[in-house]
Amino acid sequence: MNKAVESSVDMICSVSELATLFRQGQDIRGFLSQVVQIVSRHMQADICSIFLYKEQRDILVLEATAGLYSDMVGKLALKPGEGLTGLALRELRPIREGHGNNNPYYKAIPGSGEERYESFLAVPIIRGVKRVGVLVLQDETSSRFSKSDVQALKAIASQLAATLENAQLFMTLPEHSEPSAMDMGIRHLIRGTQVVEGVALGLAYQMEGPGNNDNLISAVDDNYKETMEDFHSAIDNTENQLEELQNRLEKELADVASLIFSAHLLMLRDEGFFGAMEKRIHEGSTPKDAVVHIANNYITLFAESHNPRMREKVQDIKDLGHRILENLLKDEGLHGDYSGQIILSNELLPSELLKLATQNVEGLVLFGGGITAHVSVLARSLGVPLILTEDDNIFQIPSNTSLALDAHQGLLIVNPDDAARKRIEQLIEGSDQVEKLETAARPESFTADGVRIYLRATVNLLSDLKLAKRLKAEGIGLYRSEFPFLIRSDFPSEEEQYLIYKQVVDGLDNPLVTLRTLDVGGDKILSYIPDSEEANPFLGLRAIRFLLENKKVFVGQLKAMIRAGGKRQIRILFPLISSLDDFLNARRIVLKSLSFLKRDGLGQFPMPKLGAMIELPSAVEMAPELAREADFLSLGTNDLVQYMLGVDRTNEKVADLFDVRHPAVLRAVKRVNDAAREADCPLSICGLMSKNPQTIYYMIGLGINEFSMEPGKLPGI
Incomplete structure (x- = not known):
């Protein structure tokens, strides 16, 4: 490996390490500042600058520079096609000039201090079909940059693209101290590690966690009085839904279907479960109260079992109880599944992941060591965005709190504002690139x-x-x-x-x-x-x-x-x-x-x-x-x-x-x-x-x- 190639590889590695630091918490401006310093040093160029594309305003803004006057950062703006930098973005191709100021597209920027730099090299930063920005090198020596420099800078731009595209979403977010249970109504970030890339919008669903109430609670209007007929209808509808889910799973994932919902169906037909509910209704309880009471008895019984396989069934009972209650509501707006929900949990079994994916879960956030290699592999195949975090504040997030999950960057945005939601929506729209x-x-x-x-x-x-x-x-x-x-x-x-x-x-x-x-x-x-x-x-x-x-x-x-x-x-x-x-x-x-x-x-x-x-x-x-x-x-x-x-x-x-x-x-x-x-x-x-x-x-x-x-x-x- 010759010295030029060796230098390029070192530079790519350095930028990759910086991207890791950014994901672990460094601010975007600090990250960009270090990138231009590294690229300028390795390429031995007098100037290195990064311009980011602001899609809503259709402009390129100088966000970091090594060599130009620093007071231009955040102020220097170009339209696509304006100057050599804008041309690189508009035409999505590298621009290399030995005498940049002789090119008809050259635009002198008063106060930038770039007038004496003749050599010019600009490479667009793109992510798929999305324009992210432009990476620029300049040098006093004419004809300074070679074709190999173009390839090296393209490699750097590719390395930066994913980090920069998603980072723009967070450049305007204010810094917050660690959130507590009392300030969960304000927007803030929870940082983690990417396990399965992807993005999602949804409402928080607490599957389990420290201090989480495992029992069912009644969400039904007390003014609504169900009958025994309503109860039987809810049981029938629940059984039909579960059989439909199992059939769909067997059709789409035949190799791992294995009667995933069999525990639900067996419980539903069990005399000790269904029969006990029916008995309480005959004794004067409402169907709603009967479902909640019996389901909670089973949840407690299974949760306290010394048998780990019995403890694994707690979530099955919760799922089943919620589904029966929702069918009692007769509310067409309810899905009876995990549509529009992002799961927050301590751990996840492969069978649980399959159930969630089959029921349209949007994304997953797991705490601490709650992930195993085979679960992460399974989640990738199922296409479920997933991050792992050490921040136990996820368990302080109330259910139904609005969330935006950016698994590309290992970030969970709690109560995202309109701008953050729109950005995530754009990423979702662009994510289906098959x-x-x-x-x-x-x-x-x-x-x-x-x-x-x-x-x-x-x-x-x-x-x-x-x-x-x-x-x-x-x-x-x-x-x-x-x-x-x-x-x-x-x-x-x-x-x-x-x-x-x-x-x-x-x-x-x-x-x-x-x-x-x-x-x-x-x-x-x-x-x-x-x-x-x-x-x-x-x-x-x-x-x-x-x-x-x-x-x-x-x-x-x-x-x-x-x-x-x-x-x-x-x-x-x-x-x-x-x-x-x-x-x-x-x-x-x-x-x-x-x-x-x-x-x-x-x-x-x-x-x-x-x-x-x-x-x-x-x-x-x-x-x-x-x-x-x-x-x-x-x-x-x-x-x-x-x-x-x-x-x-x-x-x-x-x-x-x-x-x-x-x-x-x-x-x-x-x-x-x-x-x-x-x-x-x-x-x-x-x-x-x-x-x-x-x-x-x-x-x-x-x-x-x-x-x-x-x-x-x-x-x-």
Whole structure:
């Protein structure tokens, strides 16, 4: 890497780190000031300036500069097309001039002090199709900027775009001290960390939290007197709604549906629940009071249970009670679901997330450690904006308080004003970019110098396949098979798994399909396994260790995968391999599974290609041996970074230490790649490093050309 390229990479990294600081609380002006200083220093330019586009006024305003007179900040304004800077924005292209003042578009700005600077370079800052601003360099030396400078500045502008677009929303917000329960009526911000990007507007819904009243309360007008007939009608309507929700879930998310609403339906038909309500009504209570009383009895009973699975059902009872009450109201304005609501909660189970998503929840805000990796992955596939915060003031927000959630920036705006709401609405309108992404997607990908790159889809749910196909994914680089296991209350049968895997294998036109075997343990706990709690689950019986310990489960899954492949040679990937023995033992069980299929008369199938997932430091050390034995390797960068740096990426207190660009991580990637190339063993990359432009450049430079990522990220890479 030559010095110019090295300098550009350093600069991109520096700006990326500043963007992180801004998200953690630095004000926008301070952030911009540091950016222009860094860019000016790295590019060795006399002047660096940032202009932001004010859409309502249709003007560009100077917001930060290193080199011009500082009193021009906030005052210097240009129309699109005015001067070389305005021209860059209007035409959305870089403007490079060796003698800027000779260009007919040049406009002298009195009092700016820029008259003596001849060289000029301006790059528009754009986010999708939205204009954000312009990044400008100037220098006294004529013809100072080269084509490589243009590329470097475009990379910086791209790095800044997302942060600056969303930051403009908060530039006018006043600073507030930490909110308390008494001042929740005023607008303020709650900061957190992005888990799933997106934006949402809605009303607060307190699912649970410190001091939160778990019991139902009566919201029905006391003047309205329901009858037993009304009660029976409400029960019938509730049952019909739940069955409709379950049918919709099975249609849209067949692989994880698993009777999600079965607990609701069973409770509704239970004599101790429905019958007890009916009995109280016969004894003189109103239907409303009967529902509230019996539901609260069950909530208390379940909440105080020593059985964790019983405690998990508290929210089911609350949901069911609220739905019955709303059907008693006979109010057509009520949805009976979570439309228009942003959930505030301590923690969330995968099944709860599915219920919320099926019932049209707008967004999620979780407190502290209330997020697990598989919940965040599931939320991404379901498209639910989600942030994690350490600010327990979220539990002081009264239900039905107006909220604006900007998960891009990890921010929750409480009681947003009209300007903030309008800005979020604009972001919502611009967020559905599938058609634009589809237009940008290409069937094959190459670097500028013609190197072939394979971009494959990481599939979490069957619903991801449609998007992967639309965005022209070149096969499935990783199918995470654990979600059907996590959602159910028991192991899915071999036949159930076969039907799911068959849809995955047939989901894309490209024949390359990589099915990863069950990766549970750590934060992916199967609630139906007795004694599954461990002192340190991330270092316990997880992934391949669990399967080698539970061979019946392993064989059942392998048989289902092999059957789903038919006559095709699918790829099967083993997670969390720590030694050569792990891989060889797993391969032996694949051979046994093939013999069982032949013995049982189910056919003779080709041997799948078998891969080892490199996620542990020990696997990095064993990469040469693994590369010689495996048909392919896959570098799971999320767990690799976590285990190498000793950082839980879902823990907000140390999340800033989770760095995919850490030298130890980059060296590990190189070592694994060297081992794979030496053994002529294909290597693919999945996880955060596969969708980070900075690390992708590094890995392509190493010769790695296969990457797997969520379908929505494909066109951007």
